[in-house]
Amino acid sequence: MNENSLHITEEEKSLFNQVDYPYTKSKDDVWEVLSDKINEKPDSKIILKSSKKWILILLAFVLIALLVGVRFYKKTIVSVKGEFANHILPDGSQINLNSESYISYHPYWWKINRELNFEGEAFFEVEKGSKFSVISSRGKTEVLGTSFNILARDESYKVICATGKVKVTDINTKQQVILTPKMMAEIKDDILVNTNVDVSRVKGWKNKMFVFNSESLLEVFKSIERHYDIKINVEQSNVLDLNYTGNFQKFKAAEESINLICQSFNLTFIKVNEKSFKVVKK
Amino acid sequence: MTKEEFKNLFDLYFDAIRNYLYSRSGDVELSTDITQDVFLKIWEKRNEFKTNQKIKPLLYKMAGNQFIDHIRKNKSAEKYLEQIQLHFNTETPENHYEFQELKTKYEKALSDLSEKERTVYLMSRYDQLPYKEIAERLDLSIKAIEKRMSKALLILRKKLIPNE
Numbered sequence: 001m002n003e004n005s006l007h008i009t010e011e012e013k014s015l016f017n018q019v020d021y022p023y024t025k026s027k028d029d030v031w032e033v034l035s036d037k038i039n040e041k042p043d044s045k046i047i048l049k050s051s052k053k054w055i056l057i058l059l060a061f062v063l064i065a066l067l068v069g070v071r072f073y074k075k076t077i078v079s080v081k082g083e084f085a086n087h088i089l090p091d092g093s094q095i096n097l098n099s100e101s102y103i104s105y106h107p108y109w110w111k112i113n114r115e116l117n118f119e120g121e122a123f124f125e126v127e128k129g130s131k132f133s134v135i136s137s138r139g140k141t142e143v144l145g146t147s148f149n150i151l152a153r154d155e156s157y158k159v160i161c162a163t164g165k166v167k168v169t170d171i172n173t174k175q176q177v178i179l180t181p182k183m184m185a186e187i188k189d190d191i192l193v194n195t196n197v198d199v200s201r202v203k204g205w206k207n208k209m210f211v212f213n214s215e216s217l218l219e220v221f222k223s224i225e226r227h228y229d230i231k232i233n234v235e236q237s238n239v240l241d242l243n244y245t246g247n248f249q250k251f252k253a254a255e256e257s258i259n260l261i262c263q264s265f266n267l268t269f270i271k272v273n274e275k276s277f278k279v280v281k282k
Numbered sequence: 283m284t285k286e287e288f289k290n291l292f293d294l295y296f297d298a299i300r301n302y303l304y305s306r307s308g309d310v311e312l313s314t315d316i317t318q319d320v321f322l323k324i325w326e327k328r329n330e331f332k333t334n335q336k337i338k339p340l341l342y343k344m345a346g347n348q349f350i351d352h353i354r355k356n357k358s359a360e361k362y363l364e365q366i367q368l369h370f371n372t373e374t375p376e377n378h379y380e381f382q383e384l385k386t387k388y389e390k391a392l393s394d395l396s397e398k399e400r401t402v403y404l405m406s407r408y409d410q411l412p413y414k415e416i417a418e419r420l421d422l423s424i425k426a427i428e429k430r431m432s433k434a435l436l437i438l439r440k441k442l443i444p445n446e
Contacts, residue, residue, distance in 0.1 A: 006435070007413075008407055013410065018370050020368075020371050021300075021301060021367070021368070021369065025314050027296050027297060031292060034322060
């Protein structure tokens with residue numbers, strides 16, 4: 001075995017071509033065994049395994065999407081200017097919405113958490129049960145089966161408790177107060193509690209009556225505007241600061257309501273068109 | 283990988299892998315068994331291979347690993363290697379006795395080589411693979427292959443050629 005180079009020589013090649021390793025099984029013998037083993041396990045099983053995984057993942061996503069969709073499905077009830085709206089919640093609690101108000105909640109989540117968002121004015125009659133929360137931009141009212149009135153418009157937040165007990169929270173300052181019947185809470189800079197409120201003011205709008213308790217004409221005319229879906233233009237702004245106390249039915253014609261107010265204050269009004277009125281000093 | 287593709291792979295590399303194992307172990311049965319196992323594993327995991335994956339060095343690696351696992355399990359003595367045996371498939375020359383003597387000497391010399399040297403030597407001479415190919419299959423540099431080869435030749439020369 002004389003080699004001068006690392007590489008195989010022709011001599012070596014021919015020599016090694018005559019050499020075998022003494023295997024007992026041939027290549028074909030082994031292939032036979034392998035072939036049998038391969039045929040035992042059908043392809044389909046393996047393909048199913050990997051695609052099954054993807055099907056399961058897809059299914060999981062679809063399921064989660066469905067659950068999330070159901071859980072977060074939101075229902076919104078709106079009452080426009082000049083209209084009332086009534087709604088019964090999944091647990092039987094009732095809400096009377098005054099004009100230009102809305103509520104929204106998740107119907108499929110109601111059983112777990114009775115919580116709704118609200119702006120405007122509405123009267124709530126809550127069935128006894130778990131905590132019932134009404135959330136507005138300025139305040140939150142929580143109850144455990146009772147009836148109450150909430151006024152949440154713009155910067156105002158007023159709650160009047162008719163029956164039961166009500167907890168009112170200022171969303172900004174987190175101040176809290178608990179109301180019992182005939183108590184009213186109003187949020188301005190801090191929470192004011194005013195006892196002995198005339199609950200009829202509450203029932204007033206529900207019973208188709210205007211009820212005003214020392215309220216500015218600005219508020220009075222606003223209420224009238226909202227109810228009839230009209231515009232009332234008052235020339236002299238100092239008129240708006242005047243206070244009015246009184247109640248009267250919601251006349252069918254806007255003129256009649258406006259007229260009534262004007263009479264109390266030496267004012268007169270002009271009907272510009274069906275939807276627009278002008279109020280001036282006599 | 284279809285069964286056809288697998289058969290092609292088997293046809294291409296079965297012998298090489300088995301020879302590789304034999305060069306390391308000197309055990310014909312073990313070499314056959316492990317090679318069979320390696321190819322079966324390849325078939326079972328065929329869906330896990332990426333398209334560009336190099337199968338060749340992988341086969342050698344799997345074979346080598348399984349061989350080492352086997353040694354560990356059996357904890358055979360350090361001198362695990364049985365005698366490398368060569369079988370000549372042609373008529374032996376007239377000087378039968380001398381031939382046999384040389385053959386035995388050669389086989390012993392081969393067995394005395396380290397695994398690394400022997401494997402490279404046999405892959406070159408028996409499998410007749412160029413160094414580049416050996417390097418690729420064993421995942422080593424060509425320089426490393428050359429080094430092992432020279433060493434093998436040195437030792438073989440010493441043992442087989444008296445008084446050199």
